[in-house]
Amino acid sequence: MQSNNREITFATAINEAIHETMAANDNVICYGLGVTDPKAVFDTTKNLEQKFGSERVFDMPTSENAMTGIAVGASLNGLIPLMTHQRLDFFLLAMDQLINSASKWHYMFGSQQSVPITIRLILGRGWGQGPTHSQNLQAWFAHMPGLKVVMPTTPEDAKGLLTASILDPNPVVFLEHRWLHNVKGFVPEGFYSKPIGKAKKVKSGIDVTIVTMSYMTIEALHAVEYLEKMGISCDVIDLLTIRPIDWDSIFNSVKVTGRILALDTGFTTGSVAGEIIARVSMDCFDFLKCKPSRLAMPDMPEPTSPALTKGFYVRASDIVIAVIQMLGKDFSMVKNDLPEPIPHDIPGDWFKGPF
Amino acid sequence: MQSNNREITFATAINEAIHETMAANDNVICYGLGVTDPKAVFDTTKNLEQKFGSERVFDMPTSENAMTGIAVGASLNGLIPLMTHQRLDFFLLAMDQLINSASKWHYMFGSQQSVPITIRLILGRGWGQGPTHSQNLQAWFAHMPGLKVVMPTTPEDAKGLLTASILDPNPVVFLEHRWLHNVKGFVPEGFYSKPIGKAKKVKSGIDVTIVTMSYMTIEALHAVEYLEKMGISCDVIDLLTIRPIDWDSIFNSVKVTGRILALDTGFTTGSVAGEIIARVSMDCFDFLKCKPSRLAMPDMPEPTSPALTKGFYVRASDIVIAVIQMLGKDFSMVKNDLPEPIPHDIPGDWFKGPF
Amino acid sequence: MVTDLNLELLTLMMRIRMVEEEIAREYPKGEMRCPTHLSIGQEAVPAALGLCVSIKDMAMSTHRGHAHYIGKGGNLKSMIAEIYGKSTGCSKGKGGSMHLIDNSVGFMGTSAIVGNSIPVGVGLALASKIRKTEQISCIFFGDGATEEGSYYESVNFAVVKKLPVLFLCENNLYSVYSPLNVRQPEGRKISTVAKAMGLGVDEVDGNNAIESFKSIESAVQRIQNNQGPQFIEFSTYRWLEHCGVNYDNDIGYRTEEEYLRWKKNDPISKLKDKLLQEKLISEVQIKEIIAKIEFEIKEAFAFAKESSFPENSEAYIGEYAI
Amino acid sequence: MVTDLNLELLTLMMRIRMVEEEIAREYPKGEMRCPTHLSIGQEAVPAALGLCVSIKDMAMSTHRGHAHYIGKGGNLKSMIAEIYGKSTGCSKGKGGSMHLIDNSVGFMGTSAIVGNSIPVGVGLALASKIRKTEQISCIFFGDGATEEGSYYESVNFAVVKKLPVLFLCENNLYSVYSPLNVRQPEGRKISTVAKAMGLGVDEVDGNNAIESFKSIESAVQRIQNNQGPQFIEFSTYRWLEHCGVNYDNDIGYRTEEEYLRWKKNDPISKLKDKLLQEKLISEVQIKEIIAKIEFEIKEAFAFAKESSFPENSEAYIGEYAI
């Protein structure tokens, strides 16, 4: 790892990870709709074809299921495929190959062959993405034996974890929240990887444990800043990997704080956050000082109209309120202090739509 | 509802529900692989073609995804399709149509049209079904807004709930555990329906709440019988519907017992049982006398060899032990008293393989 | 009669074009906050279909659905309001540009998932056959959609059951920025495969409204004569970017020359010039048509803008039908 | 040379048949506790393929995979042990009859999900092309699998990328108990559609081992000559029930006459009688072959039965590769 750090975006970090990994290993191939087009999947696949040639980097037919099976087959014969989809929703076409082939191959053939494929899925939100361009179905993947599921937040983690995902001998689902692509952060140059399955403490505190993932970490950090001013300190754990989950980090934190709030970017019922509440309630029961809490998306398809998504997402203010409620304090000013940004349906000024 | 009760199997109850509903409503159609073949999907579709003709009852090409979309379209134009798959695993091919079309149509088109389709999925277990013929992925469906998900246990409930599912104006996933098909029970004659979304108390007790579903209810009832002899009484709630879940029934019970054990036929992590533990821990925290508990399938693909499935499934003895542990009593005799049946990989003598 | 048809085709194409152009003008203001795929350059096929079938016949479409909706006779105000996310929108703001519906004219819906609406359209026809309603189901899709497995599954079932389906493939050479040759074998025609699958097949210049009309008309007749499901491949071209409202010939996935060649082949100018030349229509008439459409469009946009947004609480309603 | 080939084909077919027959005899004892799909009647194609390609070439197969595994040269002991669920099985008991693998001879796996192994086979070929290993990927599937969308998606990609794939469709007229005509349009051939999709195509009597061999041989040559992916449709028939080991002509989905007609067309007797008639082989030789195979089978079953079951703890190992 080089020490020379620079501020780059999450999207550029993804791009660097692919460049570095393809340079390091000739067997890595990269394909998906739009991978070689002028928009380069939000710039994440920029210059790959130029650098590594059109045999290793290519566009594909709109055939999500077969192209996943093709990744499986290619991986069985020596390649390391990285496939990209511009929305998770499109990948629902490929559940047969992901679940019946990729996730089980190693187990069901007696550990003789492994399936080192990585599937990048982009999670939509806001700006009229609507019901079928906004689904955050990580809970499905986290339920499946044989899959690893990665959901980074920072550019640095994104780069290191994408490298690790590509080189991992197992099928990895790598989830990129669209609202993170333009977030900037310090990222080491050159090739490096970060361990899959390790959560990260992004803030230390003693009052409440906040377990979070992906874009929710951004909101959590806003919330924690506000809470600090109130004298409340939170232990914030960014999961990074949601299968396998780093339970030790969570349990150790809860054993100190005695309080847990789990955040999720997906539908509430059956969410990964729910699994976290369940495990903490079972494994840390005696440490809990108050009822555990969860904040996730409403159990509704995401509507398209901006009027309908107002107040629809979990925001810093909701997190603050949930934390304050656990501590039995007054939260009447929170919504005033932390109003929903206007416009509420974009991650920042950089986002000009439509995707 | 007629009062004349008779003992019939779960499979016959399913068959009756379809017969009655097709007779009551000319718009109901029934299709799926094998629906008209001599085996009649484990006898559940017997005589339907003879009775209702080959326009309304028909076999189909092996095209799970399109045939689901075709059900959606047919339902938008006045029909009420009932589709059957011999294993849930095959239906993974159809997630696009189930999730992106069926589950969202009503919402995303502003409540103008509904999609009254029912998908029967059979859940495999044992006898070498192996990794891709045994998946109990109800947690996926229970996570999806817009779907209803039904998992009955008894023949009586199966008949009433299948009728309700077919006639419900929404897409319903109806899950039949293969180990229930030959279970017998009293079933009313004639047309009747039972409400979707209502759980059923199958046993009243005060010490521990057991929340269960589908085949796990059978094991739970064995367990409860044993526990009764030990002087432990359980409140057993058979969910019947896992989306939407009847939270009131669960919470009311836990408020009395202060202890909960949730059972599931699916993989442990991310299971419906986990969601139940999470909700109970959040909503009934102050009532809990001890840590909540969950028993579900190992987080592993189901292996094929009978040697490998020995002790793999949740059995009455496991349930008994979990309950006794909550009460802090001795469970050293349980595995002796309640050994795994031999052979362990079939539901009973009636099962001759291979499916 | 023929004159009337020509005029109707021209008018309907102009209506589609002018609506899309107005959307393109207004879109940069950021009030239509949803992904929007325009059909400028592709007006002939939707217009021809709309004039060929009755409102009891059904249509299903895709992400690029405005033109099909308007062609089929969908309510303009409701469509514009939907794109603006208003409660008066055809999907009450829940769906946006990619989820248009007007059941009153048989426009049954659109899907934002490529290939997804094809089996749904076949299902409509299955019901039509079983319920003996004599409706035809018309399914619009692009060249890219024929790469999805569900397309083949749908075609196979339609042929097995001899369903009243008209498959309308608008081949505009691109799927997003991907040209055909990275997705389908060079030299293989979509219609050739369709024919081998068992569909009755035609191929036609999708920028020629009259030829498109004739092709659809005869396909509809073949369906009505029980000759089974039919397929037409239309060659056409979108002028603007895939999603959004700008020209994008500069970004490098296609050439300016290619675009100019297709622009010359504009379905609207071609028909207009022909009718003017043959004196079947006058400049004055055209001006009148334009004025009338402009008025309608103004009305529709005013309606949309003035309509109220749905109450926030509406977001939490409609998971289930009752 | 030709004699040798004939003899090899006959021997390999007999080997497949006799293994399946022994499974059928032992299965009712309930010690092979997994769904099992036999290929009795369909021995010619797997034998021909196995003799046409080298062990560096790869094969992917389906639920009905025993014959393909044996044809490709898979280890017999490991297969039988797998069906018995033993730790010495080719998948260590994890997979059973429907999950056979022998990487040492290029038998890359099978799938219990219809159509599922087709794209996987195409992926093998993609790697072969990119890594320039010169391997061919041979994909076995049934008539039913051609109804799955993933089949078309796979074919399309193989043609676009000109991959070294040989698609082998064993059309045995049934998918479980469903005859072709409820699943595919009457009169449409699977090979016709394959050809329209862009594959090089042949059609052959899949019960004629020599013809099957020739067809495969020439398809392999075409692949090696860079003529792109190839497809062969073999007409054939399974004698026993879909899943399990019994005759089931009595249950009503097919007629005894149909079965008898196909039984007369037995690939093994046909070749054997021909060779006997032409005096290219003697009854004595055949007895020797039988004795040799019987010995192997006895050994394999003994091995399987004597092998130990996997430790129970093995069930919890292998979720991930390390």
Ligand SMILES: Cc1ncc(C[n+]2csc(CCOP(=O)(O)OP(=O)(O)O)c2C)c(N)n1
């Ligand atoms: C299943 C799926 N994959 C990918 C996408 C992204 N996508 C949106 S539109 C489109 C292009 C489809 O091309 P075509 O069918 O030719 O229609 P056109 O846009 O040219 O009208 C793609 C790939 C999607 N919406 N759904």
Ligand SMILES: Cc1ncc(C[n+]2csc(CCOP(=O)(O)OP(=O)(O)O)c2C)c(N)n1
């Ligand atoms: C996706 C899927 N759908 C259904 C099944 C059930 N099934 C198992 S084998 C089979 C028959 C397939 O027929 P074909 O491809 O012709 O192969 P054959 O059995 O005739 O060799 C079916 C439908 C399955 N395993 N997977």
Ligand SMILES: [Mg+2]
């Ligand atoms: Mg196109």
Ligand SMILES: [Mg+2]
């Ligand atoms: Mg077959």
